Amino acid sequence: MVSVGGEGTVTVGRTVFATRDNGVARQFLDAAYGSSFHLSGMADGQRLEHRRVDAGLFTVDRLVLPGTLSFTCEPVDRLIVIDVRAGGLEMSCAHASQQAAAGGMVLNPAGMAYAARTVDGIQSTVSVDPAVLRDVTGVPREEPYAPLRYPTGAVKPAAAQQWRSGADFAIALFADEATRPALLVSNVARLLAATALTVFPLQPAPASRPADGVDATPDTVRRAVAFIDSNAEKDISLADIAAAAYVTPRAVQYAFRRHLGTTPMAYLRRTRLDGAHQDLLSADPNATTVAAIAARWGFWHPGRFAVLYRTTYGRIPSHTLHS
Template structure:
């Protein structure tokens, strides 16, 4: 996964031609926009590489036809109303509602009344990687079978996830400068999207997965984690290294360690952070910098987890 430092972009215009040119460039697709002359459109984007978080606001009724966008676009209405149609599926969304703008790779249309929305653009490769779509036996691409959340509780999950990433990660200079932090944030969004919106990555483990969930599989997986804990790896990479399916890997960890592959990876990274704290010069290093280096998104959560594991706060280890 390619990562880069988040970059902030702002746009504000009342000129329809300028707005049209900006939107087609920002989303990399053709658009048709019908609106009154002289309306105002404002756009704020934080581009983290594998994902972007945006806020948009406009002052009229917009009728927009959008071509195919090479990303998963999740929209949250803050104020106003949006009527969206994609592949014959229509929906009306008001304040607090969350929805997919389109099935990936499909064009869509929107009627947007004056108001404000937040959106997230997520690289499809992150989605496929989190779902294990590149592994042998995992067919093709992910298909979303619904464009609205499976439940109101899951809609809240999406809102909380994006709010957390915006406030805790992207506004933390220690965090967003670390490639592992941005990669973990992207995977958090992908995992949330797969949990929130109905899709084809579902079902129970097959009999072959249960047979493959052995101690040998676990040994191969943990050896790979130990070697590559400082890299941007996901459960699909671990499964590939262990030569099993993603579900077989998950079963192996649950059966033999009563945990998950990613939870085990986080524990290994916590141990590496502990080692760095022991070796660090407190005049040159900070707890936040070391935590971010090992992919921990939140300083407070890292501190709580560290204290629960080692019995003392990480600051005491650093200054010991």
């Protein structure tokens, strides 16, 4: 269960399950995934394991699946990426099929029913809310969101490692804390969505319209900047910024490049960095940490935050906090 708490925090749900009983394992998987599972070949003494971190906008599951497991799943309104760490996986839907051995990956776009079969599998499965995909791709909210294409062909090793690094860091980031800043949760979800759309060529970029160039005016920048400056501590997306500027996401991107030499999201990140800087200047070092302030402003990787901060302000964040 995931809930939004006070001061913009998200209570992260965690479950840990393990059994050596075939029937208990099947019942648990049915309940956890809302699907119909058939488990065979799970020898005496073998142990099925399932761990889940549920942050609402995304979930990360780690599974050890001994024997042969076959199941069908009705359409799920989430993007699902399965990273096969050991064993094998076959997945098929009405459009195509995918197979992966250890080190490979398969993906099911949101809204597609599928059937799958695993053999002695160890997997990391990530699901992402489709609203995050809309934000990442910059589709205006008044426009229909085109279904993602079903992927074809194997994922290249470098791309698979790119995804794996992000997913592993996400699970580590949410492994212990009971609550996390909502802005941090949304930024990690967007990172996972953007990485999936990079690893799997699922959707073409939104087509530009002639009006987008016409709308890329200083007034557009002014409205967008005012909105960002007033809402940087909130979970806002490119679509939100464009709506506040009364233009399309593509038009606001054009406007920022033309008049500021940057992008709306880069400007948002710089504004949030300044917010973190101000908090570091005013915070009590005995009551908070650099990591907590960075997370509050959506910077999910402490090392990268430190590099960005030092590049911008000429000192490491801990020096600012303790000055």
